[in-house]
Amino acid sequence: xxxxxxxxxxxxxxxxxTVEEDKKLIGFIxxxxxxxxxxxxxxxxxxxxxxxxxxxxxxxxxPDLKRGLLTEAEEQLVIDLHATLGNRWSKIAARLPGRTxxxxxxxxxxxxxxxxxxxxxxxVTHEPLHKETEASATDNLADLGKHHVGSPETNGPDExxxxxxxxxxxxxxxxDPLISTLLGDDPDIPQLDVLWEFPSGEExxxxxxxxxxxxxxLDFQDYGIRDFSFSCFSNxxxxxxxx
DNA sequence: AATTCCATCAACCGCGATCGT
DNA sequence: GACGATCGCGGTTGATGGAAT
Numbered sequence: 414x415x416x417x418x419x420x421x422x423x424x425x426x427x428x429x430x431t432v433e434e435d436k437k438l439i440g441f442i443x444x445x446x447x448x449x450x451x452x453x454x455x456x457x458x459x460x461x462x463x464x465x466x467x468x469x470x471x472x473x474x475x476p477d478l479k480r481g482l483l484t485e486a487e488e489q490l491v492i493d494l495h496a497t498l499g500n501r502w503s504k505i506a507a508r509l510p511g512r513t514x515x516x517x518x519x520x521x522x523x524x525x526x527x528x529x530x531x532x533x534x535x536x537v538t539h540e541p542l543h544k545e546t547e548a549s550a551t552d553n554l555a556d557l558g559k560h561h562v563g564s565p566e567t568n569g570p571d572e573x574x575x576x577x578x579x580x581x582x583x584x585x586x587x588x589d590p591l592i593s594t595l596l597g598d599d600p601d602i603p604q605l606d607v608l609w610e611f612p613s614g615e616e617x618x619x620x621x622x623x624x625x626x627x628x629x630x631l632d633f634q635d636y637g638i639r640d641f642s643f644s645c646f647s648n649x650x651x652x653x654x655x656x
Numbered sequence: 657a658a659t660t661c662c663a664t665c666a667a668c669c670g671c672g673a674t675c676g677t
Numbered sequence: 678g679a680c681g682a683t684c685g686c687g688g689t690t691g692a693t694g695g696a697a698t
Contacts, residue, residue: 429666429692451683467684468667503686514686519665 426460430469434459438466439474472515479511483520491517492525496539 430438441457447470450463459466483491487509494505502514502521509517521536529536 427668449683462668464669464684465667471685472666500687515666518687523664 424460425462427465430473434461435469435474438469442470442474468515472513475513477511478513483509483512483517487512488520488525491521492529492539495521495525495536 437457437459438453441453445456447467450467453459453463453466454461457466461469490509491505494508498504500518502518506512506514506517526536529539530542533542534540535542
């Protein structure tokens with residue numbers, strides 16, 4: 414007896430998400446909070462697996478996500494954490510605010526791994542690959558450490574430390590056609606740099622009852638509303654603009 | 657200009673962990 | 678404690694775009 418599939422395979426769409434699907438998912442999560450993933454596709458009117466919805470939300474749509482390549486400081490932090498935690502990407506991601514495990518895993522496999530190998534460092538053990546290269550590898554590690562900003566316990570990644578355009582690409586959100594379609598191009602939606610504001614208590618919010626289900630969204634306050642400006646927020650943007 | 661190769665990253669898959677009954 | 682449902686994690690795949698030929 415095999416394990417049951419996570420969802421009904423019949424009629425379940427796979428592959429890249431469309432803007433419409435993203436809008437439906439975001440709208441649903443904003444109304445109901447990120448919960449009950451198995452029920453999300455049905456309730457949100459999506460022909461997707463719940464698992465796929467969760468992944469799309471956590472890896473791409475979550476409003477607290479940073480975008481763009483990891484900074485040198487973040488990269489160094491990943492290397493340090495990987496040395497102690499190994500391939501526990503979710504644990505590593507938990508120490509880098511705004512970064513996902515998938516993103517870090519991809520970055521490790523495509524950039525950091527190669528970088529370490531090039532420097533003669535084993536990306537698995539973090540030890541020099543060969544005895545003869547040990548000295549230079551040690552030098553390289555020390556060199557990497559110059560960019561280190563501090564322990565993960567006390568210091569977050571330093572966003573101001575990026576020294577190249579490649580690493581200063583956090584503005585790419587503006588250039589992402591999907592994101593700009595979702596977020597920015599509608600001239601009717603004002604773009605503001607304000608924190609999210611939500612009603613307190615059991616008030617209605619755009620005809621949706623505000624209750625504790627929304628509390629988790631407060632975690633996303635550090636992300637500007639402009640980065641997630643759906644029409645349902647326009648009232649708050651207007652209010653903020655008038656304030 | 658056409659084709660091939662390569663790098664990147666979003667998304668999928670399978671499995672273990674956790675929770676509720 | 679057993680069982681099933683659900684969630685979350687890590688490994689892998691495949692689509693895509695850019696570089697090289």
